[in-house]
Amino acid sequence: MLTVYGYSPSGNCHKLRMLLGHLNREHRWIETDSAHGATRTPEYLAKNPNGRVPMIELDDGRIMVESNAILCWFAEGTQFFAGDAWQRAQALSWMFFEQYSHEPYIAVARFICGWAPIDSPRRADLPKLRERGDQALAVMEKHLAANAWFSGADYGITDIALFAYTHCAGDGGFDLAKYMAVSAWLDRVRAVPGFVPMPPIAAENAALIAQSRI
């Protein structure tokens, strides 16, 4: 059976849970708390020298890492990674945008707000992260003014990749209400059959996020 090593509050890990839900694919989820060192053990690093989640393992021991690459593999041959070579490359283009211009600001701002101590010096990074994250949201807003989805003609893996950290951007101090097209797209994603919501985060993280708003 497919094994997924994932940390449930991580958007990168949640991407896999969303797609596996749509595909109705049986799997074993091994909760791997990357915020508390679970990806830095010798056993984990032997499987993934880059020490990140998510990671998948097949029964024959084969390993794959990098959330968006795993999405591509799961979705190969399905409606979630469809189109001709140009359309699939455009879907990949948005996935690289997500990892380079979106996640490093929007996900990192959320991580600092909810997982770093309230007196962490990393909190000084928040204004810059929010400025860059707002730039990414503006690029998405512009695309959505003329397109329903990021994956092509229909919903697919690029929408999943971008939904993962956009839907919880408020945790990092972003005001999604400013982005009407993004907000409407988030609702469209939530309405797709088989949609799996992110599990609630732990009370301690929710409390830190609440304190970060003050």
Next chain:
Amino acid sequence: MLTVYGYSPSGNCHKLRMLLGHLNREHRWIETDSAHGATRTPEYLAKNPNGRVPMIELDDGRIMVESNAILCWFAEGTQFFAGDAWQRAQALSWMFFEQYSHEPYIAVARFICGWAPIDSPRRADLPKLRERGDQALAVMEKHLAANAWFSGADYGITDIALFAYTHCAGDGGFDLAKYMAVSAWLDRVRAVPGFVPMPPIAAENAALIAQSRI
């Protein structure tokens, strides 16, 4: 004819020049100095709201951005993006590694050394960037202990993607001699027929890099 908007000293742009060389594909290169605002003009932003190079434009006006996605599109159906779905997803996995865990440290350290003023406050970031970049090089070294290439059984677009900023990591203060397998792989890439070297950087950038070494 295919149009490429690129800044020649940029590794992300050089990736396209390398692959177009292998494919012997005719194209028009429009030098676009992203270090001096050429990607922030209204005309450029109308084509790429994210304001980055490289960007390609087809004769019918279609646009694609994100270097690694463009590589996938150029290479579709060729030996440079070969293998089954698993192997191609593994190649993508390393391309996401390149954009998330490698480029933000190794390319940014080089940019600060060669393009930021010698008294720039950004130079304070260099020790942290070098620590993270060394982690990425160590992950590559480990892969290369058991594999000749990153793209699969043979040289391909993932090797191009990783070569782009690894070969000039010394500009950012990295010591590639510490990574013997990486150094041997760089030599293998340079020996591939049709290899196109990066053009020399401008004297002012070379001078800043030399000063950064002191």
